[in-house]
Amino acid sequence: MKYSYLLFDFDGTLADSYGMVLEITHILLKRHGITKVEPEHFRDRDDLPVTQKVRMLSFMMKIQTEFTDLYRENLHKIGLFDGMLALLKDCRERGYRIAILSSNTVENIRGFFQQHPLPFDLEIVSSKGLFGKHKTIREFAKEHGAPLSSLLYIGDEIRDVKACNRCGVDIAFVKWGLDSQAALEDFEVAYQIETARQLRKLLLGEAT
Secondary structure, eight states, X not given: OOOSEEEEOOBTTTEEOHHHHHHHHHHHHHHTTOOSOOGGGXXXXXXXXXXXXXXXXXXXXXXXXXXHHHHXXXXXXXXXXTTHHHHHHHHHHHTOEEEEEESSOHHHHHHHHHHSOOSSOOEEEEOSSSSOHHHHHHHHHHHTTOOGGGEXXXXXXXXXXXXXXXXXXXXXXXXXXXXXXXXXXXXXXXXXXXSHHHHHHHHHSOOO
């Protein structure tokens, strides 16, 4: 392939964490006395009226530290999607430079991979929030002296697509994560991936 760097999203792309995210969100909604919002509403926030979206995003910012702490306490309950650990190993052996670039924290992701060890040092970058990923991608490219065209981002959310479109990086959108049913017609998406085997074929030229 034409890419040198593979930037993987974490939650919903590598880590099968959506169930845990819903559970933690439910706990925090209850803790803060919010009864008119269900955890699933966070998944469909792009379709909300502006005023509701602002309230929801404000709440998400408010609970960020609590969410991160609860997530860390439950890392042992989260697994990798089938085939993804082997894919990371094989892509590295093939010569790709691999990093995880996520809105989750470096500490959480590092703790996760202590439970699912890799035979190489994994670079982990946090965008430190839900909406700064395009800036973090640009910063990554600049720090590594890499043209944006040499990066492929692999993610599962519409906001990943938007971030890549804003900074001119190709994205492989995987359809087993958070926004699996999202309409992509209005965005530039280099690859739409249905299964880990299909992603493997894209990156390595084989599906076994």
